[in-house]
Amino acid sequence: MQRGIAHPSLSEATREFVRRAHGLLIDGKWSEAQSGRTLDVEDPGTAELLTRVAAGEAADIDRAVQAARQAFDGGPWRRVKPAERARLLWKLADLMHDHADELAQLESLDNGKPVVFARAVDVLSSVEMVRYFAGWTTKFGGETVDVSVPGEWHAYTTREPIGVVGQIVPWNYPLGMAVWKIAPALAAGCTIVLKPAEQTPLTALRLGELVLEAGIPPGVVNVVTGYGETAGAALAAHPQVDKIAFTGSTEVGKLVVQAALGNMKRVSLELGGKSPVIVFPDTDVAKAAPALARAAFFNTGQVCSAGTRLYVHERIYDELVEQVYTEVAGWRIGYGLDADTKMGPLISAEQHARVTGFLEAARADGATVLGGAPSDATRGHFITPAVLKDTLPTMSVVREEIFGPVLCAMSFRDSEIERLAAIANDTNYGLAASIRTRDLSVAHKLARRIKAGSVGVNVHSVPDPALPFGGFRQSGWGRERGREALELYTEVKSVAINLD
Ligand code: NAD
Numbered sequence: 001m002q003r004g005i006a007h008p009s010l011s012e013a014t015r016e017f018v019r020r021a022h023g024l025l026i027d028g029k030w031s032e033a034q035s036g037r038t039l040d041v042e043d044p045g046t047a048e049l050l051t052r053v054a055a056g057e058a059a060d061i062d063r064a065v066q067a068a069r070q071a072f073d074g075g076p077w078r079r080v081k082p083a084e085r086a087r088l089l090w091k092l093a094d095l096m097h098d099h100a101d102e103l104a105q106l107e108s109l110d111n112g113k114p115v116v117f118a119r120a121v122d123v124l125s126s127v128e129m130v131r132y133f134a135g136w137t138t139k140f141g142g143e144t145v146d147v148s149v150p151g152e153w154h155a156y157t158t159r160e161p162i163g164v165v166g167q168i169v170p171w172n173y174p175l176g177m178a179v180w181k182i183a184p185a186l187a188a189g190c191t192i193v194l195k196p197a198e199q200t201p202l203t204a205l206r207l208g209e210l211v212l213e214a215g216i217p218p219g220v221v222n223v224v225t226g227y228g229e230t231a232g233a234a235l236a237a238h239p240q241v242d243k244i245a246f247t248g249s250t251e252v253g254k255l256v257v258q259a260a261l262g263n264m265k266r267v268s269l270e271l272g273g274k275s276p277v278i279v280f281p282d283t284d285v286a287k288a289a290p291a292l293a294r295a296a297f298f299n300t301g302q303v304c305s306a307g308t309r310l311y312v313h314e315r316i317y318d319e320l321v322e323q324v325y326t327e328v329a330g331w332r333i334g335y336g337l338d339a340d341t342k343m344g345p346l347i348s349a350e351q352h353a354r355v356t357g358f359l360e361a362a363r364a365d366g367a368t369v370l371g372g373a374p375s376d377a378t379r380g381h382f383i384t385p386a387v388l389k390d391t392l393p394t395m396s397v398v399r400e401e402i403f404g405p406v407l408c409a410m411s412f413r414d415s416e417i418e419r420l421a422a423i424a425n426d427t428n429y430g431l432a433a434s435i436r437t438r439d440l441s442v443a444h445k446l447a448r449r450i451k452a453g454s455v456g457v458n459v460h461s462v463p464d465p466a467l468p469f470g471g472f473r474q475s476g477w478g479r480e481r482g483r484e485a486l487e488l489y490t491e492v493k494s495v496a497i498n499l500d
Contacts, residue, residue, distance in 0.1 A: 004043040004050055004109050007337045014105040017206060022053035024060055024225060025208040027067035028218020034059040039198055039227065044112035044345045045335040045380045053201045056226035058234035061193065064222035065238050068164040068191040071219030077191055078161075080217075082137040089134035089186060092214040097127045099210065103203055107175055108336035110202045112344035112381070113299055115337050125463060126179040132465035133183040133486075140187070140486050145494070152499040159490040161189035162266060163242030166235040168228070168256070169204070170248045171197035171347050172302040172403075177247050178204045180480050182211075182221060185245075188489035193222045193241070195232050197248075199347055201225040228252065239263045245488065246270070247304075250401075250428075250474050268478030268488045270304065270470055272401040273431030276424040277307035277460060278412075278446065280437035281315040288436055289323035295434065295460035297328050297385045300343055301405035302351075304475075305432035307460045309398060310409045311423065317411040321387060324407070325370050328385040335380070345381040346404055352381040355404030362388055362397040372406065393426060401429070421449035430472025434460040453479065 005015055023030035031054075038052040054060075071077050080088075096103065104119035113122070142157035165185050169177040178194055185192050196204035208223040224231055232252075236244050236259035243266035246256045250271040260267045277295060279288060295307035312320050331342035346352045352374060359372045372386030385405040391398050398408050412420065424433055424446075434456035435446050447455045453470045454461055463469075468479035478488050 002043060002048045002050060003046045004048065004337070007335075009115070009337050009339070010105055011102060013102050014109070017102070017106065018051050018109065018202070022051065022201070022205055022225070024054050024056050024064070025205070025212075025221070025223040026060070026064045027070075027222070028212060033057060033226070034063070039225070041110065041201060042199070042348070043109055044347050045337075047349070047378055047380055050109060051202070053205065053225045056195075056224040056231045058230065060224050060226070061195075061231055061234040061238060064193040064224050065164060065166075065235075065240050067219040067222055068193050069240050071217060072161075072164055072191040075219055076217045077189065077220050080189075085187060085189065086134045086137040088214055088216050089130050089137065089183065092210060092216065093127045093130040093134065095210045095214055096123065096130065096207070099206070100124065100127070103175060103206060105337065106202045106206060108344075110200045111171060111174060111347065112336045114341040114344055116339065117299070118336070122173055122176050126175050129176075129179050129465045129481075130183045133187040136184075136483070136486055137187045140483070142492070147496065153496055154499055155494065155496040158493045158495065159188075160493055162489050162491050163190060164193070164240060165190045165489065166193050166195070166238065166241045166244045168195045168232050168235060168244070168246045168248065169197060171200040172299060172304070174200035175203035175207065178207060180485075181245050181247075184480070184485035185489045186216070186220070188486050190243075190489050191220045193224060193235055195224050195226065195235050198225070198227050233259060236260055237262055241265055243267070243489070253476070266488075268480070269476040270480060271429075271431075271474060271476045272403075273304045273306070273429045273471065273475050274309060274399070274401050274427050275305055275307050275429075275432040275434070275452065275460075276309045276311060276427075276450070277434045278420055278424060278436070279310070279312045279316070279320060280435075280439065280442060281313040282438045283316065283320075283436045285316055285320050285323060289320060290327050291460065292320075293324050293327040296407040297331070297343065297405045300346055301385075302347065302403050304401075305454065305461050307432070307434055308402070308407055309424075310407055311412050311420065312409060314411045314413050317409070321389065321409045324409070325387045328387070328405075329371060331385065333382055333384060343385065343405065346383060347381065349381060351404065352383065355383055355402055355406065358397050358400070358402050358404070358406060359386055362391065362395060365392070365395050365397075367391045367395065367397065393423075399427070421446055425449075425451045428474040431470075431475035432456070432461055
């Protein structure tokens, strides 16, 4: 038996779920892929086979889209009142909360992340996200508009659900990313075809079961597991899908945009990042170091908003960088289900090779690499956190998103303070940024000048459901979370009535 499944901490419910046959959720029923094909799901902490799930393809996507179409156009969902949608979302949140341990264990097995963080961060913040959007269902709509054209008018706008939504999510926060998408879409009254990442389909499948148990009608949420190039591409291109919401790499985001052009479906994108963190000399080094370590290395650095370009004033550079490295060097790296693990493996052998490749290139270019020791990837895709010094702005390790535990630490002088915004903005991305200082004027000025969807001051990122999240430039289109997420799932209609 695989080591993951044999782990003593696993509950019987989790074991039973992993061993079960995993079909596709279409129209409230579970079925195999039409081709009968499956895909292997690996445990990244052991590199062993964990389970198999159905490998949905274009024909399965089509079945799911038809079910979602029927539930939206002719089925019950359009008639469900906002307050009832709120109750269904609350019920779903309660069920997720009741199953928090099981969901956390599944996430840890599937993704490798520490189970304690999976529970506290992935699962419980997903519960809060569902509750937050449950609240919006009854508080979101159009407005009356005073028009100035001659005559007497009653004019108003409505916000209508956009229709059938395709949602494609990545493997770094499998449950969290699925919930960021399905919660606002359901609150707005849309129906959904969700395509989880092929590496991490398990919590989305369990979520599909909970959706049915909550009483959300058949066809409203459909889950099709499968590869990106087949199932994902078919969903992005499907002519009866009204909107596609995608989280993943910028490269694939561009393919999604092209695929969506056929029927000009609406598109929202949450893509990559290479987020700057700027630390001024009035910073309390001992307090900042653990926070900066978390900003870069949490979730093994597989976070789109990770603070991976660290710019520190030269007066505190050596002391701060040493403390950040000492902090992460003390983290226990290990199997996600072990209770004392602070950092798990990378998701796959491919990602392991990618991260080690970046580190080799950086060494060859003359950077100093502290840490960054890879394990034998055939026994789990581990690597120790890497802090890089002596990097140049032109190096690939500074320019490209690595999506691994790699932090580039650079220093700046007083004479460069005026240029800091330009330095921070010297990237194709614009997802997040943060500033550490006690000087309000410096913080506000930089917050204005930095081109990023989220800017933190004395914090890197605040994952609150009410705060919009998304990117400038090649980090994406649109904002998830907050009221802005609901807007992504609605169309505005203007109605003008001539009263004369
Ligand atoms: P990816 O782009 O390869 O895959 C993401 C999803 O897209 C997966 O479900 C995959 O199956 C699917 N996909 C792949 N090819 C496709 C295609 N041709 N058509 C349609 N769908 C396709 O990214 P990844 O490797 O899974 O995730 C890592 C990347 O995601 C990183 O670059 C990271 O920055 C980004 N990310 C961004 C955010 C954010 O909120 N901005 C969050 C998480 C991850």
